[in-house]
Amino acid sequence: xxxxxxxxxxxxxxxxxxxxxxxxxxxxxxxxxxxxxxxxxxxxxxxxxxxxxxxxxxxxxxxxxxxxxxxxxxxxxxxxxxxxxxxxxxxxxxxxxxxxxxxxxxxxxxxxxxxxxxxxxxxxxxxxxxxxxxxxxxxxx
Numbered sequence: 001x002x003x004x005x006x007x008x009x010x011x012x013x014x015x016x017x018x019x020x021x022x023x024x025x026x027x028x029x030x031x032x033x034x035x036x037x038x039x040x041x042x043x044x045x046x047x048x049x050x051x052x053x054x055x056x057x058x059x060x061x062x063x064x065x066x067x068x069x070x071x072x073x074x075x076x077x078x079x080x081x082x083x084x085x086x087x088x089x090x091x092x093x094x095x096x097x098x099x100x101x102x103x104x105x106x107x108x109x110x111x112x113x114x115x116x117x118x119x120x121x122x123x124x125x126x127x128x129x130x131x132x133x134x135x136x137x138x139x140x141x
Contacts, residue, residue: 032113032115033088034087034088034090034103034112034113035088035090035112036087036088036090036091036092036105036106036107036108036112037090037105037106037107037108037110038057038058038059038090038091038105038106038107039089039090039091040054040057040086040089040090040091041086041089042086051084054084054085054086054091054106055084057091057106058084058091058093058106058107059106059107059108060093060104060105060106060107060108060109062082062093064109065082065093065095065104065106065109066079066082066095066097068095068102068104068109068110068111069093069095069097069102069104069111070097072102072111072114073097073098073100073102073114075097075098077097077098078097079095079096079097080096080097080117081094081095081096082094082095082096084106087103090105091105091106091107092104092105092106092112093105093106096117099116099117100114100115100116100117101114101115101116101117101118101119102114
């Protein structure tokens, strides 16, 4: 009886500990959800310091990201914007070409997602008009 009671108390303690840990260290996911190869966390740095930290983590160059986006969009147009960012807790290059924003994994060069530039801000209001990359979830082509 005593052993059973101790086992029950131990299980209850473990359950409470697990419940207390829920939500700690959680990465806020964005919509659409996709995964990259280089996980990053918000560090509360200034914009300049954060840009330097992200740049040090990237395994592909901005030029490689642009080529991946151009190939994905089947264009040779020059980008209007190329920037590193933390998306869904992963490091990505955001490449804007011809009104399309292409998210390129900063570790592998794989296209993760494409959407109309500026749609991210309007996403919840306007509906889902996006095209996912290599994972094949959706395709607008």
